[in-house]
Each structure stands twice: as C-alpha cells, then as structure tokens.
Amino acid sequence: RKSAVIAVDGPAGAGKSTVARLLADRLGYLYLDTGAMYRALAYKALSEGIDLRDEAELAELLNQTTIELYPKGHGQVTVMMDGQDVTGHLRTPEVNASVAVVAGFPLVRREMVLRQRELARHGGVVMDGRDIGTFVLPDADIKFFLTASLEARAERRYHELRQAGFDVSLDRIREEIQHRDLLDSSRPYAPLSQAADAILLDTTKMEVEEVVERMLAMCDQRL
Numbered sequence: 001r002k003s004a005v006i007a008v009d010g011p012a013g014a015g016k017s018t019v020a021r022l023l024a025d026r027l028g029y030l031y032l033d034t035g036a037m038y039r040a041l042a043y044k045a046l047s048e049g050i051d052l053r054d055e056a057e058l059a060e061l062l063n064q065t066t067i068e069l070y071p072k073g074h075g076q077v078t079v080m081m082d083g084q085d086v087t088g089h090l091r092t093p094e095v096n097a098s099v100a101v102v103a104g105f106p107l108v109r110r111e112m113v114l115r116q117r118e119l120a121r122h123g124g125v126v127m128d129g130r131d132i133g134t135f136v137l138p139d140a141d142i143k144f145f146l147t148a149s150l151e152a153r154a155e156r157r158y159h160e161l162r163q164a165g166f167d168v169s170l171d172r173i174r175e176e177i178q179h180r181d182l183l184d185s186s187r188p189y190a191p192l193s194q195a196a197d198a199i200l201l202d203t204t205k206m207e208v209e210e211v212v213e214r215m216l217a218m219c220d221q222r223l
C-alpha cells in the first residue's frame with residue numbers, strides 16, 4: 001500500500017533512524033525524523049542563549065521557528081530551520097546533552113505533535129521518534145519498537161560521533177544515552193514507551209540490513 005503509516009520508536013542509539021530511513025527508501029515512502037525537529041529547537045535555543053528550563057520561552061521560540069525535513073536521496077535528510085540548512089549542527093554533544101530537556105515540556109511537545117501529524121496526514125511515511133506509536137500516530141498501520149543493549153547502543157553512537165570527528169569517550173556516551181533515556185521514559189507527558197501493539201525488535205546482535213529485511217517482511221504481511 002502506498003499510503004500506509006509506519007511508526008518506529010525506541011531508546012537512543014537503537015538504530016531507529018538508520019533502519020527507518022532504509023525502510024522508507026525501500027517502500028518509496030517519506031522518512032520523517034521527529035528527533036531532528038526536537039534537535040533543531042534545542043540547537044536554536046542554545047544558539048540564542050535561551051534558558052533551557054523556561055518552558056514558555058521555548059514554546060514561544062518554537063512558534064517563531066519553521067522546521068522542514070527534505071529527503072536528499074539515499075535516505076539522507078536535510079533539516080532546514082528558518083530556511084537555513086542546520087543538518088550538520090544537530091548531532092553534536094551539546095545538542096545531545098540538552099535535547100531531552102527541551103523535549104520534556106508539554107507546551108513544546110504539543111506543537112511538535114501537531115506538526116508531525118500534519119506531515120503524516122497523507123500517509124506513505126515512516127516516522128521515527130519516541131512517542132510515535134503511543135501518542136503522535138496511535139492509529140499507525142504498523143508500529144515497530146527497536147531496542148538494543150545499552151552497551152551496543154553506546155558503541156554505535158561512539159563510532160558515529162568519532163567518524164564525524166568529535167573527540168568523545170565511550171564512557172561519556174554511555175552515560176549520556178542512559179541519562180537521555182531516563183529523561184525520555186520518565187517524563188509525565190508522552191514518555192518513551194512501547195505501544196501495546198508494537199512489534200519489538202532487539203537489534204543488539206543484528207546487522208542493519210537484517211533489521212530492515214525483517215521489517216520489510218512484516219510490512220509485506222500486514223499492509
């Protein structure tokens with residue numbers, strides 16, 4: 001089906017964006033990275049020196065901010081904020097350290113969720129995040145919940161950041177991921193959690209291609 005809606009949720013570093021991107025590519029769907037939207041807001045707040053604990057100010061900032069996600073082929077995505085390409089600024093240690101705080105505020109989430117539902121309105125999308133299957137798109141046609149051991153997730157992030165040229169340590173990354181997961185799963189409003197009807201995939205010992213093939217098989221079965 002060309003118009004299905006697929007939700008992919010899970011903790012940090014479980015491989016969601018990599019596989020969601022490839023899955024979207026294979027299905028000819030649009031890949032929507034909701035984490036990038038929260039990251040863009042966190043990046044803007046950091047650049048403008050806004051107090052990250054100030055919910056009202058962050059919500060106001062978001063109202064004055066346009067965020068667009070453009071596919072640029074091969075599953076890659078360009079993130080435009082206020083008309084500027086900010087893709088390269090969103091996966092820095094600074095943004096990693098503050099995004100979950102920004103994303104914890106109901107006023108911020110409410111607006112993000114409206115935007116995300118609008119993006120998915122016509123279907124034909126794979127949307128990845130934390131609350132897609134439970135909150136943003138509870139009627140999604142297929143929901144996946146990706147996990148992996150903390151160690152595997154930390155190592156993946158470590159290699160990703162190293163490759164991008166950041167001088168980071170595995171210990172710091174493990175801590176950062178653990179901290180972010182704790183914030184994401186313990187926030188009162190739309191926390192990270194597995195939807196009752198989501199398919200659980202533990203990717204600890206799986207290669208990317210294997211995960212994508214499994215997901216495609218499920219889509220074949222169900223769509």
Ligand code: C5P
Nearest residue numbers: 034035036038099100103129130131180
């Ligand atoms: O997926 P990614 O690691 O880019 O997400 C960054 C952060 O954005 C998450 O740790 C979480 O705090 C927030 N987020 C969220 N809800 C989503 C997607 C991301 O709260 N749907």
